[in-house]
Structure formats: structure tokens, C-alpha cells
Amino acid sequence: MDLKQLTALVTVSDAGSVTKAARLLHVVQPAVSRYIRSLEEEFGVRLFERTRLGMTLTPEGEVLVERARRALVELERARAEIRSDRGQVQGVVTIGLLESTVDILAGPLLESVGRQYPGIDLRLLSAFSGHLQQWLDDGAVDMSLLYNLASTPSISVTPLLREPLWAVTPPDVALDEAVTWSQVTQQPLVLPVIGHGLRFLIDQALATASVDAMVACQTNSTLVQKRLVASGEAWSVLPAAGVVADIASGRLGGGPLTAPEISRTIVLGLQRGGRRPPAAEAVATEIVRVTRRLVEDGAWPTARVLGLTGMVSGRRVRPVKRLRTGTSAETS
Known part of the structure; x- marks a missing residue:
């Protein structure tokens, strides 16, 4: 098994056909077919069902594609970190955003990270809280906004706002x-x-x-x-x-x-344990800063900042004033 095979596997899965995958990878079609066939021979299972409508993953193929995608992302992150200039934070960071926060948070967060850390490749995924928590548990995202969640054995939580x-x-x-x-x-x-x-x-x-x-x-x-x-x-x-x-x-x-x-209480969740790359630490801190600034400036109406100070990945976050709002009966 090598990187070309894994890349071909993921690309065929995304494209739905060998022909489209070959075009995206800038290789000939027989080469892509050969990569897929060699993987199937190595694992002893069919990874795709071949139909007139294209290539559909088998259950075994879905398992391998999930792992292959994660491996390719980790290698991409490692490449960015190893090649980073001295003193410059670089790397790939994937963030999960609650769908209801995208309009208000995505733009300011992208602007802030881009201005301070131009070497970070920021990737934003949006979904509902349950899906985001699963992605965080599975390692598909580095961090995620979640709501009404306390820390768990696998996820550390920083409260942001209510x-x-x-x-x-x-x-x-x-x-x-x-x-x-x-x-x-x-x-x-x-x-x-x-x-x-x-x-x-x-x-x-x-x-x-x-x-x-x-x-x-x-x-x-x-x-x-x-x-x-x-x-x-x-x-x-x-x-x-x-x-x-x-x-x-x-x-x-x-x-x-x-x-x-x-x-609802919105928190920032990060996986516990393991080495956290500098790029992920920087972005986690920026999420806290930007979110709190939006509340402080009135751009996030009726929200109230939780906690006078916070710690994200060992870095202290500047406190911001609380906005006056009515009392609330939070549920969790």
C-alpha cells in the first residue's frame, strides 16, 4: 500500500468514477484502475461496486476510505509543519462550526486567522452539534463548536457564550x-x-x-x-x-x-491527549478571541460571555466584559 493507491481510492470515492478520478489526478485511467485493483487484492475484498452509474463503495470500502482520508490529511499536516519557516506557524486546521453560527462567525474568524497566521490552511465544516461531536471523536476535525456539552474523557471543553x-x-x-x-x-x-x-x-x-x-x-x-x-x-x-x-x-x-x-451554551471542544500542533493551538485561541469580541461589540446579539478568563491549549485568553442580558434558564 502506498500514497498513490490511497489517493486514488479517496479520489474515486469522491468523484464516483475512475474516469473522473483520473482526470482530477492527471493520470491515465488504467493507472487508477490498477491502484484500486491492487488494494482490493491486498485486502482480499471488493472496495467498490462497479455499475453503469459509476463506482459505489462497499461497506469494506467505506471503512478503508475513512481511514485513508484521515491518513492523507495527517500527512498533509505533517508536511506543512516540517516545511514551515522558523518562527511562522503553518499547517492545516479543520474546524467544525455549528450551522447556526456560520453566518456570524466564519467571516471574522477567517479574516483574523488569515491576518495573523497566513501560513495556516483553514478548513471550515458545518453541521449540527451531534454530527460535529462525532467528527471530533473520530478525528475528522481538530476542534469544534458544540453546545450544552461538558468535558468528557475524550473531549476538553472551553465555555464560550450563552x-x-x-x-x-x-x-x-x-x-x-x-x-x-x-x-x-x-x-x-x-x-x-x-x-x-x-x-x-x-x-x-x-x-x-x-x-x-x-x-x-x-x-x-x-x-x-x-x-x-x-x-x-x-x-x-x-x-x-x-x-x-x-x-x-x-x-x-x-x-x-x-x-x-x-x-443554549456554546463551547469549544478539542480532543484530549496527543500532541496538538502549534497551528491548532493558534486557531483555538483565535476562536475564543473572535467569538468574545463579537459578543463585546454587539454583533452577536443577546449573547453573554461565559467566564472572565479562559485557557485554550495552555494560552491565556484576554477577558472581556459581560453584556447585560436577561436571566436565562439554561438546560444541559
Whole structure:
């Protein structure tokens, strides 16, 4: 087994065909076929099902592709670190972002890391908290934003902020300063699917308020939630970070929920143990700094910074002032 074989395996998996993979790798098609065939002979199993529609991974192939992808990423990181200039932090760092934080955090984080650490190859992946935690456990990301999670034997956690959930409405709906759950449940709702962490918080609030929701649709996509609300089909419930730009532009309406007020806690999770590259340490510290600055500047509305100081990878983070917000009944 060599790097060319592993690269061919991952590329065929991503491209779905040997022909496309050969084009991407700038090699002839028979060479790619030979790499795949030699791997199958070495492991004694079929890695792909060959069909008229292309190449589909077998269960054994899925296992090997996952490991091969991780090995290639680690080698790429090692290459960047070994070749780095003296005194310059370089390397590949992959971050998991909660889908609801992408609009508010991705741009400022990219700008800050790019300005201070131009040698870092930053990669951003977004998903819901459950998927991100699995990726972190599996090593697919170096660090991830998660919510309502305490430290575990495999993940160390740095609390970042707490923010309440908001009612999200079509743009022409006039709201009071605070919206009760009773008001929200008078409308059809588009909510996250059952089992999603945010849905757990919503269901808990509904039970506390002793009201039932008219669920018109369940989805695993924040974008779908917002589009259905914008079209006037339903209302929804989302963290403020996921809708602040839409509300400011007039695409959506919304406001903080009360009676009861429920909030989520966002933390930065990193894997425990093992050597943490300097690039990962630098990015982890920047995530804390940028997140707290967004809260301090009011760009992350209604959020409250958690902790006066924090430690990320042994580096002390500058404290920032707390913003005044209402009390919250955090659940975890």
C-alpha cells in the first residue's frame, strides 16, 4: 500500500468514477484502475461496486476510505509543519462550526486567522452539534463548536457564550419586545427534527409552558427553516446568531422568547491527549478571541460571555466584559 493507491481510492470515492478520478489526478485511467485493483487484492475484498452509474463503495470500502482520508490529511499536516519557516506557524486546521453560527462567525474568524497566521490552511465544516461531536471523536476535525456539552474523557471543553432562543417570523409580523411560547404555538411551526439538540431544548420549553406546538414541518436544515418562514408558511425557533443578519436585512422578523426563556451554551471542544500542533493551538485561541469580541461589540446579539478568563491549549485568553442580558434558564 502506498500514497498513490490511497489517493486514488479517496479520489474515486469522491468523484464516483475512475474516469473522473483520473482526470482530477492527471493520470491515465488504467493507472487508477490498477491502484484500486491492487488494494482490493491486498485486502482480499471488493472496495467498490462497479455499475453503469459509476463506482459505489462497499461497506469494506467505506471503512478503508475513512481511514485513508484521515491518513492523507495527517500527512498533509505533517508536511506543512516540517516545511514551515522558523518562527511562522503553518499547517492545516479543520474546524467544525455549528450551522447556526456560520453566518456570524466564519467571516471574522477567517479574516483574523488569515491576518495573523497566513501560513495556516483553514478548513471550515458545518453541521449540527451531534454530527460535529462525532467528527471530533473520530478525528475528522481538530476542534469544534458544540453546545450544552461538558468535558468528557475524550473531549476538553472551553465555555464560550450563552444565548437565548428566538422566535422567528415572516418579515411582516409585528412583535412585542419579548414573545411568549404561547404566542408561538398559535402558529404552524417548522422545527428541527426530533433527536436534534435544539429540538430537545424547544420541546423542554413547550413542556415547561404547558403548551402544544402545531408542527407543520421538521427538517435538519437551518436554511430550510428560514426559507419556509420567509415565505410565510410557518414560524420557527432558532438561536439569535442564526437569524440576526436576516432580521437586520428585513428578510425575517423575530425576537427573544420568554415564559420560559431557554438558552443554549456554546463551547469549544478539542480532543484530549496527543500532541496538538502549534497551528491548532493558534486557531483555538483565535476562536475564543473572535467569538468574545463579537459578543463585546454587539454583533452577536443577546449573547453573554461565559467566564472572565479562559485557557485554550495552555494560552491565556484576554477577558472581556459581560453584556447585560436577561436571566436565562439554561438546560444541559
